[in-house]
Amino acid sequence: MAFDFKKEFKKFYKPSxxxxxxxxxxxxxxxxxxxxxxxxxxxxxxxxxxxxxxVAYTLKMSYKTEYKIEGFFEYVVPPLEGLWWQxxxxxxxxxxxxxxxxxxxxIRVPDFIKKEDVExxxxxxxxxxxxxxxxxxxxxxxxxxxxxxxxxxxxNDEPKTIQRMNEFVxxxxxxxxxxxxxxxxxxxxxxxxxxxxxxxxxxxxxxIKK
Numbered sequence: 001m002a003f004d005f006k007k008e009f010k011k012f013y014k015p016s017x018x019x020x021x022x023x024x025x026x027x028x029x030x031x032x033x034x035x036x037x038x039x040x041x042x043x044x045x046x047x048x049x050x051x052x053x054x055v056a057y058t059l060k061m062s063y064k065t066e067y068k069i070e071g072f073f074e075y076v077v078p079p080l081e082g083l084w085w086q087x088x089x090x091x092x093x094x095x096x097x098x099x100x101x102x103x104x105x106x107i108r109v110p111d112f113i114k115k116e117d118v119e120x121x122x123x124x125x126x127x128x129x130x131x132x133x134x135x136x137x138x139x140x141x142x143x144x145x146x147x148x149x150x151x152x153x154x155x156n157d158e159p160k161t162i163q164r165m166n167e168f169v170x171x172x173x174x175x176x177x178x179x180x181x182x183x184x185x186x187x188x189x190x191x192x193x194x195x196x197x198x199x200x201x202x203x204x205x206x207x208i209k210k
Contacts, residue, residue: 003075005108006189013079013187015150015203019168024143024205029081029106030055030118031139037098038082048105049080054129055136056107058121067120071112078108083141083183104183106139114138143185147174148205154197161204174208182207 006013011022032048040046056077063072083104086097109118115138122133147169151161169176178184187203 003073003110005076005078013189013203015148017150017152019147019149019165021145021147021169021172021174021208024146026140026142027108028111028113029108029139029141030059031137032105032135033103033137034105034135035102037101038103039098045103045105048135051131051133051136052080052105052107053077054125054131055118055121055133056109058125058128059109059113059117062117062121065124067124069112069117073110073112075110079188081106081108081185081187083185085178085180085183104139106141143205143207144182145174145208146185146205147176147208148203151202151204152198153200155192155200155202158202158204162206165204165206169206169208174210177207177209179207 012024015022030052032051034044034048036044038045059069060075060077062069063074083106085102086100087102118136118138122136125131125133147165149161149165151158166176185205185207187205189202190200192200
């Protein structure tokens with residue numbers, strides 16, 4: 001059976017609906033960076049997601065090609081994730097204006113996948129699909145100490161969950177630590193094209209410090 005990150009690492013992908021403090025280790029991803037409203041039809045974000053999945057599945061199916069990745073084992077492509085921030089915006093207001101978003105769209109890759117493997121997949125996907133995948137990059141992220149919570153419902157209702165997380169952090173003797181290198185983090189466990197908006201599951205994670 002293929003290795004499934006969501007099942008093997010439930011503490012990272014299936015937190016409860018109550019905020020909790022957790023240490024997140026370094027993880028490797030493929031990533032695309034961009035700016036602007038993620039809801040814009042055929043916009044930069046939508047194109048980034050398409051690029052990510054194109055490279056993700058090229059890596060996943062590499063064992064069926066002549067290109068062999070050392071240590072490879074079959075795995076389920078992990079869920080889409082995103083790091084989000086805005087320039088010069090107070091922490092409590094950074095989700096309000098989607099046009100001002102900076103983002104890094106992510107899909108996790110197993111540790112056996114290295115930068116050169118991602119470069120091969122970009123080249124392979126470009127040749128096969130006749131599209132430009134050059135914005136995809138290998139991205140290593142050491143997230144560190146965070147507060148996380150499962151958000152159920154629309155993305156527009158996230159501020160309510162974030163408010164609960166912020167209150168929990170303060171009561172626990174910590175503070176939110178959003179910086180130019182530590183960002184608001186979301187993991188998308190539901191497909192918004194198919195799921196009931198009121199039942200969508202999103203892991204929300206915020207960096208914290210003592």
